[in-house]
Amino acid sequence: IFKNLLPSKRKLPPGPTGLPIIGNLHQLQGLLHSDLHKLSLEHGPVMLLRFGVVPMVVFSSKEAAKEALKTYDLETCDRPKLVANGLFTHNFKDIGFTQYGDFWREMKKLVGLEFFSPQKQKSFRYVREEEGDLLVKKISKSAQRQTLVDLRKALYSFTAGIIFRLAFGQDFHDCDFIDIDRVEELVKETETNVCALAFTDFFPTGLGWLFDRISGQHSRLSKAFANQSNFFQHVIDEHLKVGQPQDHLDLVSAMLDMINRPTKLGSFKITSDHLKAMMSDVVLAGVNAGVTTMTWMMTELTRHPRVMKKLQEEIRSTLGSNRERITEEDLEKVEYLKLVIKETFRLHPPAPLLLPRQTMADIEIQGYYIPKNAMIKINTYTIGRDPKCWTNPEEFIPERFLNSSINYKGQHFELLPFGAGRRMCPGMGLGINMLELGFLNILYFFDWSLPEGMTIEDIDMEEAGDLNIAKKVPLELIPSLHQA
Numbered sequence: 001i002f003k004n005l006l007p008s009k010r011k012l013p014p015g016p017t018g019l020p021i022i023g024n025l026h027q028l029q030g031l032l033h034s035d036l037h038k039l040s041l042e043h044g045p046v047m048l049l050r051f052g053v054v055p056m057v058v059f060s061s062k063e064a065a066k067e068a069l070k071t072y073d074l075e076t077c078d079r080p081k082l083v084a085n086g087l088f089t090h091n092f093k094d095i096g097f098t099q100y101g102d103f104w105r106e107m108k109k110l111v112g113l114e115f116f117s118p119q120k121q122k123s124f125r126y127v128r129e130e131e132g133d134l135l136v137k138k139i140s141k142s143a144q145r146q147t148l149v150d151l152r153k154a155l156y157s158f159t160a161g162i163i164f165r166l167a168f169g170q171d172f173h174d175c176d177f178i179d180i181d182r183v184e185e186l187v188k189e190t191e192t193n194v195c196a197l198a199f200t201d202f203f204p205t206g207l208g209w210l211f212d213r214i215s216g217q218h219s220r221l222s223k224a225f226a227n228q229s230n231f232f233q234h235v236i237d238e239h240l241k242v243g244q245p246q247d248h249l250d251l252v253s254a255m256l257d258m259i260n261r262p263t264k265l266g267s268f269k270i271t272s273d274h275l276k277a278m279m280s281d282v283v284l285a286g287v288n289a290g291v292t293t294m295t296w297m298m299t300e301l302t303r304h305p306r307v308m309k310k311l312q313e314e315i316r317s318t319l320g321s322n323r324e325r326i327t328e329e330d331l332e333k334v335e336y337l338k339l340v341i342k343e344t345f346r347l348h349p350p351a352p353l354l355l356p357r358q359t360m361a362d363i364e365i366q367g368y369y370i371p372k373n374a375m376i377k378i379n380t381y382t383i384g385r386d387p388k389c390w391t392n393p394e395e396f397i398p399e400r401f402l403n404s405s406i407n408y409k410g411q412h413f414e415l416l417p418f419g420a421g422r423r424m425c426p427g428m429g430l431g432i433n434m435l436e437l438g439f440l441n442i443l444y445f446f447d448w449s450l451p452e453g454m455t456i457e458d459i460d461m462e463e464a465g466d467l468n469i470a471k472k473v474p475l476e477l478i479p480s481l482h483q484a
């Protein structure tokens with residue numbers, strides 16, 4: 001009906017036929033990026049679906065993504081005001097889910113200076129190096145006993161260890177109110193609920209409100225929010241205790257200082273809601289994307305012994321023998337590691353659909369009319385497998401990036417693990433830094449083998465997740481100390 005009512009010159013994108021009221025929801029029962037991938041192979045790189053009453057347009061070619069993200073830069077797209085995003089960010093007082101404008105710009109600048117700037121990150125390098133040492137120490141124990149290491153858990157402890165110390169000033173390896181398992185549970189619960197789509201987002205207000213109450217969605221969100229809020233309050237209370245030792249000025253201390261000063265963001269005053277919203281962004285964005293990428297990377301290396309051997313040889317010959325520890329001076333030296341990271345991002349972008357976007361006006365992309373208030377999804381998973389961009393796209397071949405100018409910094413739309421445009425990830429430098437440091441440590445000091453009786457064909461590649469798409473089945477390997 002919608003199609004027929006429009007003037008004929010407005011060509012809508014093709015897409016699967018939906019049902020009355022629910023639209024295409026019944027066709028999206030599995031992981032969203034993978035369902036959309038299959039549908040776009042049938043319907044094309046610009047595809048229109050309906051989520052309840054809301055149109056959703058999916059872009060899954062390099063050209064379509066480029067045009068969409070450039071249009072986004074032209075202020076015709078923005079973050080949608082989804083119910084769950086608003087709840088966890090104290091009504092959009094964060095960076096990731098707030099809409100573009102003075103507040104977002106000021107907040108990104110301020111937090112950027114306090115946390116993401118290269119100078120700040122340089123002065124915290126000892127935190128990352130210490131967490132690297134701890135990772136090696138833990139794996140060494142398993143190597144001595146020849147016991148299995150769950151790679152996700154080991155890398156989780158490393159990444160969360162860094163992020164929690166940098167952002168929250170909290171060493172959870174030695175903390176009396178939280179441990180690693182509870183941290184993981186909390187981060188997972190936050191991610192699932194922040195990304196949960198409420199019926200209110202896609203159905204007329206009264207109806208959606210009712211569905212959310214009946215289905216239990218509303219109480220699930222409230223419970224997860226309360227858990228997260230309690231944890232953040234604990235962290236803030238620790239900071240407020242007089243005489244607390246501080247090894248550096250972490251993000252929470254810096255923002256508490258702004259609250260007390262008081263600092264104004266343009267016409268906004270920073271409050272504890274801004275602090276908690278920012279803590280939520282860091283928990284959501286800072287930990288999982290890195291761990292997810294590292295686990296996929298180790299999985300692909302294990303499945304491709306040739307690549308693993310070449311990478312370890314290059315790391316060991318570049319860093320020299322008898323090293324006792326890896327430092328940040330060692331980062332960026334190993335060229336082949338950079339190619340392996342790019343290839344992992346191509347096949348396993350941790351957030352394959354980026355963060356949500358919505359059109360703020362009617363626009364035209366690739367010759368198709370996209371109406372105002374449409375949800376926009378950029379499917380980087382499909383783009384990473386597009387045979388028009390990549391030869392043998394399903395194969396893991398890091399050498400494809402040799403002598404290639406393609407990088408992940410938002411200028412090459414065939415590889416967008418950090419997004420592009422003005423809403424691109426501000427944590428890219430820190431994310432890459434943690435990835436390289438983690439891998440130099442685990443591949444310089446250890447050799448890895450599969451448990452007895454298991455072959456590389458047995459490695460399960462099933463995906464799971466909400467925003468970050470991780471390996472579903474744990475990757476468990478046996479480490480041996482490398483004899484130089």
Ligand code: HEM
Nearest residue numbers: 096285286289290351354355417418419420423425427431
């Ligand atoms: C390998 C590591 C990481 C990956 C792959 C990654 C990926 C992404 C992606 C895909 C987006 C959405 C961009 C878009 O919508 O165009 C994003 C946004 C964001 N990321 Fe990251 N990220 C990583 C690490 C980090 C870290 C370590 C932090 C901070 C501690 C961080 C903070 C953020 C924030 C605040 C945003 C929202 C930016 C905005 O909306 O303006 N990320 N990230």
